[in-house]
Amino acid sequence: MFKINIKSKKFMTPEKTENLVLKNLEFNVEENDFMSIIGPSGCGKTTILRILAGFDNDFEGSLEYSPNSDNNYEKFESLGKIGYIPQEFSLFPWLNIEKNIRFGLDIKNIPKKEQDDTVERLLDLVGMTEFRKYLPHEISGGMKQKIAICRALAINPTSKLIVMDEPFSALDAQTRNSLQEDLLEIWRKQKLTIVFVTHNIDEATFLSRRVLVLTKLPAKVLKEFNIEISHQRDRTSLEFNKIRKDLLSYLN
Amino acid sequence: MEKITITSEKKPKFRIIVNITLGFALFIGFWYIFVFILQISHNGISVVPYPHDAFKSFFFLFSHPYDGVTLIEHVGASLFRVFVGVLYAFIIAIPLGIVVAINPILDGIIKPIIEMIRPIPPIAWIPFAIITFGLSTASHAFIIFMGAFFPLLQNIYDGVRQSSKVYQDVARSLGASRSQIAWDVILPSILPNIITGLRVAIGVGWMCVIAAEMMGISGAGIGYFINYMKNIGHYSNMVAGMLMIAIIGLGINGIFVLIEKYALNWKLNQ
Numbered sequence: 001m002f003k004i005n006i007k008s009k010k011f012m013t014p015e016k017t018e019n020l021v022l023k024n025l026e027f028n029v030e031e032n033d034f035m036s037i038i039g040p041s042g043c044g045k046t047t048i049l050r051i052l053a054g055f056d057n058d059f060e061g062s063l064e065y066s067p068n069s070d071n072n073y074e075k076f077e078s079l080g081k082i083g084y085i086p087q088e089f090s091l092f093p094w095l096n097i098e099k100n101i102r103f104g105l106d107i108k109n110i111p112k113k114e115q116d117d118t119v120e121r122l123l124d125l126v127g128m129t130e131f132r133k134y135l136p137h138e139i140s141g142g143m144k145q146k147i148a149i150c151r152a153l154a155i156n157p158t159s160k161l162i163v164m165d166e167p168f169s170a171l172d173a174q175t176r177n178s179l180q181e182d183l184l185e186i187w188r189k190q191k192l193t194i195v196f197v198t199h200n201i202d203e204a205t206f207l208s209r210r211v212l213v214l215t216k217l218p219a220k221v222l223k224e225f226n227i228e229i230s231h232q233r234d235r236t237s238l239e240f241n242k243i244r245k246d247l248l249s250y251l252n
Numbered sequence: 253m254e255k256i257t258i259t260s261e262k263k264p265k266f267r268i269i270v271n272i273t274l275g276f277a278l279f280i281g282f283w284y285i286f287v288f289i290l291q292i293s294h295n296g297i298s299v300v301p302y303p304h305d306a307f308k309s310f311f312f313l314f315s316h317p318y319d320g321v322t323l324i325e326h327v328g329a330s331l332f333r334v335f336v337g338v339l340y341a342f343i344i345a346i347p348l349g350i351v352v353a354i355n356p357i358l359d360g361i362i363k364p365i366i367e368m369i370r371p372i373p374p375i376a377w378i379p380f381a382i383i384t385f386g387l388s389t390a391s392h393a394f395i396i397f398m399g400a401f402f403p404l405l406q407n408i409y410d411g412v413r414q415s416s417k418v419y420q421d422v423a424r425s426l427g428a429s430r431s432q433i434a435w436d437v438i439l440p441s442i443l444p445n446i447i448t449g450l451r452v453a454i455g456v457g458w459m460c461v462i463a464a465e466m467m468g469i470s471g472a473g474i475g476y477f478i479n480y481m482k483n484i485g486h487y488s489n490m491v492a493g494m495l496m497i498a499i500i501g502l503g504i505n506g507i508f509v510l511i512e513k514y515a516l517n518w519k520l521n522q
Binding site for chain 2: 053054055078079080081082083084086088090092093094095103104106107108135136137148151152155
């Protein structure tokens with residue numbers, strides 16, 4: 001289990017004034033959780049994710065992990081240990097699909113045989129075995145994001161934690177819906193733990209077990225929702241729309 | 253029912269060949285007209301050779317040495333100098349461009365020096381090179397280096413600055429160290445800039461070597477040959493030397509087109 005406690009996170013504006021972005025923000029991420037973070041535009045959702053991913057250490061607070069979920073927490077260094085999927089297409093354009101997945105394994109000097117097995121397993125997981133030699137510009141946006149997930153999974157992240165920063169925002173509605181279903185399937189099969197930032201309430205409702213609604217700046221947790229309905233969610237059902245409506249009311 | 257025929261938009265190869273031939277024919281035509289007009293205005297005498305004379309000299313010089321040196325040997329001498337100068341520029345500009353672009357402190361210290369030296373034309377370094385290195389290959393290499401270094405450095409610097417931070421973030425998240433990010437992410441991502449910089453650097457280096465040779469730094473090289481032919485009044489040989497420069501330029505450009513087509517396929521299609 002992960003425990004995130006951000007007492008304060010400040011940003012320096014171009015006018016050299018300090019801006020408090022996050023204040024007393026505290027939440028846990030359970031194993032095999034699917035947690036979405038939503039909030040008003042510019043409320044610091046991406047900042048939280050960058051702190052979680054280990055890119056930003058300039059904050060007051062702590063990021064801790066309990067390996068056995070027994071409340072014995074230790075400081076957690078995220079770099080190289082959790083998967084990160086950014087908003088933009090992030091596959092290295094000079095490497096083919098297979099080499100993109102191998103990247104993290106290569107830099108960790110994982111033996112070739114083990115690399116081959118991992119690549120094979122992940123390509124099979126997303127049904128893209130025959131695309132292994134394609135360059136990123138030769139595949140669709142949705143496929144790119146699937147491979148980005150494979151690349152993040154390849155390093156075998158701690159507790160299989162993957163943080164995703166609006167990964168489907170650049171895609172059309174149809175592809176986005178289909179990828180959401182694919183992501184849920186991967187999450188189920190691989191028993192992943194996902195922290196998902198989005199501004200799309202429909203997406204948060206469809207994907208999450210828990211949703212954190214943040215306040216305006218300085219952001220803190222306004223409300224934590226547990227979505228109890230099963231993961232065969234029907235976007236047109238009354239239940240689904242009630243949750244959407246509740247989330248929207250908090251956002252407004 | 254009306255039959256619809258869909259034709260390919262792709263330019264057929266023979267069309268490209270026709271275009272090139274037409275352009276070449278136009279160029280030769282203008283050359284003839286130019287020499288003809290020159291001849292009329294100079295009472296029937298023209299120092300500029302007709303194309304057929306220049307081409308005749310060109311092919312003759314291929315197999316017949318002039319003063320014991322063939323045209324190819326002159327070209328070889330010039331190309332070797334360009335190679336040495338550009339190689340030094342390449343070896344120094346790549347790490348320096350990356351480090352200066354990444355490190356703000358070094359950027360603050362080194363960038364002003366670079367900006368100060370950059371506007372000095374490479375040709376202006378010729379006297380400096382002669383008094384420092386004498387009439388030697390080092391002199392040529394230095395002048396070519398001064399011409400090739402700055403476009404290469406600027407391209408690499410810009411490439412690193414514009415290189416997407418997302419790739420670096422992803423690499424960091426996958427556990428890459430700083431040196432791994434530099435080697436495995438920044439370097440491949442700036443490869444197109446390196447190739448562009450190299451293309452400009454070789455072009456400038458080629459111009460510099462011709463100028464340096466014409467100014468008499470050495471007794472061999474295509475620039476020296478052209479200048480020598482001008483001095484002894486052998487103008488068709490002089491123009492043959494110029495044709496040689498054009499062909500070398502075309503060849504270098506062709507090599508870069510191929511590199512871009514095959515090695516930078518990913519960039520061209522982005």
